[in-house]
Amino acid sequence: MEQFIAVLIDGIIYSAWLFVAAIGLTLIYGVMKIVNVAHGSFYALGAYAAASITGALLAHGMPPYLSYAVLLGSALLVTVIVAPLIERGILRFMYAKDEVVILLITYALFLIFEDVIKLIWGVNPYFVAEPYGLLGSFDIGDLTYPYYNLILVGVAIVCGAGLYWMLKHTRTGKLLVAVIHDTEVSRAMGINVDRLYLITFTFGSLLAAIGGAYTAPTISVVPGLGVEVIVLSFAVVVIGGLGSLPGAALGAVIVGLVRSATVHYLPEAELFVIYLVMAMVLAFRPRGLFSIAEARKI
Amino acid sequence: MKRDRTPQTLVLILAAILAVGPFAPQWTVFLLTVALAKGLVVLGLMILLRCGLVSFGQALYYCIGAYAAGMLGRLFQVSGVFTLMLAGMVAAGVAGFVFGFLLARYRSIFFGLLSLAISMILYGLLVKTEALGSSDGFNLLPSTLAGIRPADAWVRYMVLAVAAAVAFVAALLVHRYLKTPLGRLAPAIKDNEIRVEYMGASARHAIHVKYVIAAALAGLGGALAATTVGHIDPEMAYWTTSGEFIFITILAGTGNVIAPFLGALIFGIIQTVAFDISPNTWQMVLGSSLLVVILFLPNGLWSLFTRRKAS
Numbered sequence: 001m002e003q004f005i006a007v008l009i010d011g012i013i014y015s016a017w018l019f020v021a022a023i024g025l026t027l028i029y030g031v032m033k034i035v036n037v038a039h040g041s042f043y044a045l046g047a048y049a050a051a052s053i054t055g056a057l058l059a060h061g062m063p064p065y066l067s068y069a070v071l072l073g074s075a076l077l078v079t080v081i082v083a084p085l086i087e088r089g090i091l092r093f094m095y096a097k098d099e100v101v102i103l104l105i106t107y108a109l110f111l112i113f114e115d116v117i118k119l120i121w122g123v124n125p126y127f128v129a130e131p132y133g134l135l136g137s138f139d140i141g142d143l144t145y146p147y148y149n150l151i152l153v154g155v156a157i158v159c160g161a162g163l164y165w166m167l168k169h170t171r172t173g174k175l176l177v178a179v180i181h182d183t184e185v186s187r188a189m190g191i192n193v194d195r196l197y198l199i200t201f202t203f204g205s206l207l208a209a210i211g212g213a214y215t216a217p218t219i220s221v222v223p224g225l226g227v228e229v230i231v232l233s234f235a236v237v238v239i240g241g242l243g244s245l246p247g248a249a250l251g252a253v254i255v256g257l258v259r260s261a262t263v264h265y266l267p268e269a270e271l272f273v274i275y276l277v278m279a280m281v282l283a284f285r286p287r288g289l290f291s292i293a294e295a296r297k298i
Numbered sequence: 299m300k301r302d303r304t305p306q307t308l309v310l311i312l313a314a315i316l317a318v319g320p321f322a323p324q325w326t327v328f329l330l331t332v333a334l335a336k337g338l339v340v341l342g343l344m345i346l347l348r349c350g351l352v353s354f355g356q357a358l359y360y361c362i363g364a365y366a367a368g369m370l371g372r373l374f375q376v377s378g379v380f381t382l383m384l385a386g387m388v389a390a391g392v393a394g395f396v397f398g399f400l401l402a403r404y405r406s407i408f409f410g411l412l413s414l415a416i417s418m419i420l421y422g423l424l425v426k427t428e429a430l431g432s433s434d435g436f437n438l439l440p441s442t443l444a445g446i447r448p449a450d451a452w453v454r455y456m457v458l459a460v461a462a463a464v465a466f467v468a469a470l471l472v473h474r475y476l477k478t479p480l481g482r483l484a485p486a487i488k489d490n491e492i493r494v495e496y497m498g499a500s501a502r503h504a505i506h507v508k509y510v511i512a513a514a515l516a517g518l519g520g521a522l523a524a525t526t527v528g529h530i531d532p533e534m535a536y537w538t539t540s541g542e543f544i545f546i547t548i549l550a551g552t553g554n555v556i557a558p559f560l561g562a563l564i565f566g567i568i569q570t571v572a573f574d575i576s577p578n579t580w581q582m583v584l585g586s587s588l589l590v591v592i593l594f595l596p597n598g599l600w601s602l603f604t605r606r607k608a609s
Binding site for chain 2: 097099100104107108111115116118119227230231234269271273282283286
């Protein structure tokens with residue numbers, strides 16, 4: 001029983017992390033039809049920015065409780081600079097190309113980012129553990145969990161609900177839904193699709209950076225951080241259905257629970273079970289669990 | 299129509315490699331052999347790319363080939379280069395045949411993602427298999443040829459010569475295959491699959507055949523890489539390895555069977571030189587060259603040759 005509760009809690013925490021990391025990927029795919037390999041780079045950028053900025057401010061005597069806001073601020077700062085640069089500077093010239101070619105372009109960007117990060121922050125690890133330890137921890141049975149994990153879950157809920165609210169209830173959101181359904185018609189109706197692409201890419205990348213920023217206190221921030229995040233978030237969004245918001249949530253919960261269950265009951269299967277689920281979903285529902293049938297074009 | 303000089307060019311390249319090999323410094327021999335191994339994998343990817351399919355999981359077969367060769371040495375003390383390569387090719391080919399039933403139904407991004415998932419399953423399995431060295435992998439036996447183990451100075455040349463001969467045969471066979479009706483179907487499948495079926499051809503069957511060929515070539519390349527490097531680990535199945543192969547495929551272009559090997563060699567040179575000059579920016583150099591190629595040479599480096607001929 002104890003172990004079952006542990007599986008459940010670990011699963012929820014891991015799902016929250018996966019959801020934040022993957023939700024931007026699904027948004028960008030939904031609107032722009034780009035499978036963005038560079039998504040993991042924004043995760044890493046967020047983590048690095050958060051670790052270095054928060055660390056520096058704490059060293060200069062910032063009240064530790066402010067660090068939670070600084071984490072968010074660092075993610076925001078780095079994305080607002082980098083994402084528009086990438087979208088306006090490179091990606092917008094590529095939209096006419098094939099989906100697979102754009103995937104390769106983002107792969108090239110990912111390779112470039114890997115080294116840009118090393119050039120800016122060096123190869124030594126960064127630690128910023130204060131926000132993690134600050135809140136103390138709580139006990140469930142014999143198990144101890146830091147309160148910080150609740151912040152991760154909170155961030156996931158706020159990101160998911162916020163994005164959902166934005167799509168359903170704001171003007172930009174409704175325009176985005178129109179673009180998701182049909183880019184050409186939206187353009188013909190006078191929607192400024194280029195502007196929406198810029199907003200989507202920045203916002204989607206911001207979500208990845210937030211994921212990285214709030215993970216930074218729990219890990220040591222080292223080069224190569226984004227590499228695993230990419231495949232994991234691919235797994236999450238593919239299971240749920242590329243471009244689907246509820247799908248990403250479901251995918252995150254499935255992957256999160258499956259992984260924490262295997263970690264506790266069958267540690268040897270930890271890694272491969274995620275990709276097994278991904279392959280099974282693709283095999284039986286190629287477009288993911290939440291997907292709309294698409295007409296075959298002649 | 300222009301005369302096809304590919305077979306003659308291949309013979310010349312093979313002769314040049316065999317002649318220069320004994321005098322070349324050891325590191326260039328190593329570089330060349332690895333390029334041939336990767337070129338074999340990319341040759342397979344090229345066949346798939348000609349019908350518009352990008353496999354983001356070709357590392358699966360590369361890794362299967364390498365581990366098949368490694369296991370053969372570990373369990374049965376086999377160290378003959380040809381036997382190991384044959385084992386790698388057959389193991390990967392069989393796996394490709396089985397997975398092909400599933401993957402031949404997939405197109406575009408979903409083909410890539412499913413092949414990625416399958417290769418990551420193998421990675422996840424290998425990382426946790428302690429009997430095979432987990433994430434450290436294990437070393438191979440020193441290679442022999444026809445039961446003879448050559449002097450240390452000649453081992454690398456021997457592997458290079460075998461690699462060159464095998465790559466020569468593979469390139470020649472693929473070159474012929476591309477001219478068969480099944481081979482010529484590839485651009486048609488890329489352009490419009492439904493019309494292909496109206497003509498009475500089965501796109502799924504054609505893709506399945508191509509998929510098995512590509513898998514067998516990747517297994518061959520994996521076994522060759524394993525014997526060259528002398529060490530294998532699960533990283534060979536990781537998605538970044540697949541990414542590297544795709545990278546070379548795009549860099550090389552699909553114009554000719556020589557292109558993959560040329561691409562692999564150029565990739566090896568960029569990697570070595572860039573890593574030598576500045577170890578922290580070599581990925582940046584690779585990424586930028588990929589961007590430049592996609593932007594300015596959408597048909598790969600090989601289009602430089604054909605463009606000159608046309609003018």
